[in-house]
Amino acid sequence: MGQYKVQMISGVSGPLNPAYMDFNVRVASSSQQQSQILAYTALCLGIFSEEAVVISGMDYRATAGSGPYSPVTFPATEYAATRTAANTAIGTALIKPMTAYSSNNMGPVSASSSGRGDSVCVNTRATSGGKHGRGRHFVPFANRDTVLTNGLLNAAATTVLEAGYRLLLQGIGASAPIVDTDPAVWSPTTTTNYGVSYVQVNLIPSRLRSRTK
Numbered sequence: 001m002g003q004y005k006v007q008m009i010s011g012v013s014g015p016l017n018p019a020y021m022d023f024n025v026r027v028a029s030s031s032q033q034q035s036q037i038l039a040y041t042a043l044c045l046g047i048f049s050e051e052a053v054v055i056s057g058m059d060y061r062a063t064a065g066s067g068p069y070s071p072v073t074f075p076a077t078e079y080a081a082t083r084t085a086a087n088t089a090i091g092t093a094l095i096k097p098m099t100a101y102s103s104n105n106m107g108p109v110s111a112s113s114s115g116r117g118d119s120v121c122v123n124t125r126a127t128s129g130g131k132h133g134r135g136r137h138f139v140p141f142a143n144r145d146t147v148l149t150n151g152l153l154n155a156a157a158t159t160v161l162e163a164g165y166r167l168l169l170q171g172i173g174a175s176a177p178i179v180d181t182d183p184a185v186w187s188p189t190t191t192t193n194y195g196v197s198y199v200q201v202n203l204i205p206s207r208l209r210s211r212t213k
Helices: 031-048 076-090 155-168
Strands: 003-010 019-025 053-061 118-126 134-139 183-187 192-201
Touching: 003 031, 019 031, 019 134, 019 183, 031 053, 031 076, 031 118, 031 134, 031 155, 076 155, 118 155, 118 183, 134 183, 155 192
Parallel strands: none
Antiparallel strands: 003 019, 003 053, 118 134, 118 192, 183 192
């Protein structure tokens, strides 16, 4: 069904160089669903980004690949409950509190920019659709500690992120209030949303051109 676009801004690169993460879902939009997508984004940033990154907004359109986006009002009550439940389930405090968009820096405390424009690639796969069922999104503004001396990402950190995706977007292992958002891979070629069955973080850092300009 719908498509979300979450915007993030780095205090280092500034508001004129925002980054985005897109999410496709196959069930109707709700404040609870929105809170889980925001909490997942916050988890991504809480693991891998520099400290001075904020989630500055989220937009939604009811039909993937078609029509204008509309701003989503920040779901303050639902986000607070989702954050508490998710941090407890994952066993971390990586998802930071927010009371409104841009109300808190979301990265690890004192984490500085990698200085190289690194990002983290999260691959998603569907059981159907063949090559059209392969998707990905990028966690931007990677911090200096993201990449180990061997040039790869910390495998333990990527495991936490994968578990967070399964929990917050697929509802796997979740209890109230977290539910399945039925995440999907959108194919503009077939105009189909294929349900995600598998997620894996690429251990090799990505370097997005938009982050290095």
